[in-house]
Amino acid sequence: MDSENVPPLDDENVPPPFVVGIAYNLKKGISSDCEDLEAEYDSYDTIDAISKVFAAENMKVVPLEADGDFIERLKASGVDIVFNIAEGIHGRGRESQVPAILNFLGIPFSGSDETTLGLSLDKALTKRYLSTFRIETPPYQIVRSPDFKLDTSLTFPLIIKPNAEGSGKGISDLAVVDNEEQLSELINKNFKLYGQPMLIEKYIKGREFTVGILGNGKDMTVFEPMEICYLQHEREHQIYSYKVKTNYQKYVSYNCPSNLDTATSEKMKSIAAQIYEALDCQDMSRIDFRLSEDGTVYFIEINPLPGLAPNYSDYPMLAGFCGMSYGKLILSILNNALKRYGIHCGHRESRGLNG
Secondary structure (H helix, E strand, C coil): CCHHHCCCCCCCCCCCCCEEEEEECECCCCCCCCCCCCCCCECHHHHHHHHHHHHCCCCEEEEEECCCCHHHHHHCCCCCEEEECCCCCCCCCHHHHHHHHHHHHCCCECCCCHHHHHHHHCHHHHHHHHHCCCCCCCCEEEECCCCCCCCCCCCCCEEEEECCCCCCCCCCCCCEECCHHHHHHHHHHHHHHHCCCEEEEECCCEEEEEEEEECCHHHCEECCCEEEEECCCCHHHCCCCHHHHHCHHHHEEEECCCCCCHHHHHHHHHHHHHHHHHCCCCCEEEEEEEEECCCCEEEEEEECCCCCCCCCCHHHHHHHHCCCCHHHHHHHHHHHHHHHHCCCCHHHHCCCCCC
16 A cells, blocks of 8 residues: 555544553562462563453553552553453452452453452352352361361361462462371461461362353353363372462373263353352353362362463463463453443454454
8 A cells, every 4th residue: 555545643534542451460589488479470471472462453552560550550541441460469358459449440441340359369258158059168167366276077188278369379288287286387387478367178089170261141151171180199299289380281281171971060160150150250260179089069269360371371271272262362351341341442343352
């Protein structure tokens, strides 16, 4: 095309580019006694991968690191929508921080809102709430100090987890304990490292699965369950700990679709959808299960803000096994958010954002 016939960028007939902000927390490599201090945060490679997906669709991408300058940066950004993967900084409700700010300012964003994220990060509170829907979950106890008495209904082995963490954070090789001495030692250690209530949960011997969900309402897709298959037989290597997740190629393989019988697979997917809707999740979530040796499906926890690191995180991995490319997954998450907000613009439609 002759360059003199190309309309200038400020021509009123040329629609401005759609502006997507990406809200995130970046790993900084901070030294700490907790090796998993930044486990939930994202690397630059993940931010770059998501940015490239949007840039390929002719969108303008604005990085919005969720730090102390986030609000000022956000106000100056001119974004049409925020693609939120920010984990927040401090406190039990940290995943709610960015969505709450966005809602306060009236800025559309992808993913679940602050209420869902705040509830879901608290494992014990989520279990208590979902029990009203008759969702099966392992027996548990929440302890708020190292000075506690074990509930007599709980029998060993037990698994110990920080109550409000994700990404395997605080789940060590020794997270499963067999007696009171091991329990007391681990509880004391974890309180010193993580400074928060601990969840004591009955350890379910059996198989481990995760189920991904994408979309909302009638457009919701429940992916086939992905089984986490442990390559080593020692029990400490058969829990999805931070160490196992970080070195997954050494410790696990992934099977999706799994070799579950049809009835169990459908039951697990149905429970996942029920949990997703009960918690008012939006656009995406990943839900973890254990299948006991007697065939009981136990809900373990939900992550409505799942990791999106390409070739690493479980959510894009299971989507890939089910035939969805990374780029399509990222755009689908955005599309579902746009549809919720009723955002329809001609130039966006031409780029397939509302299809």
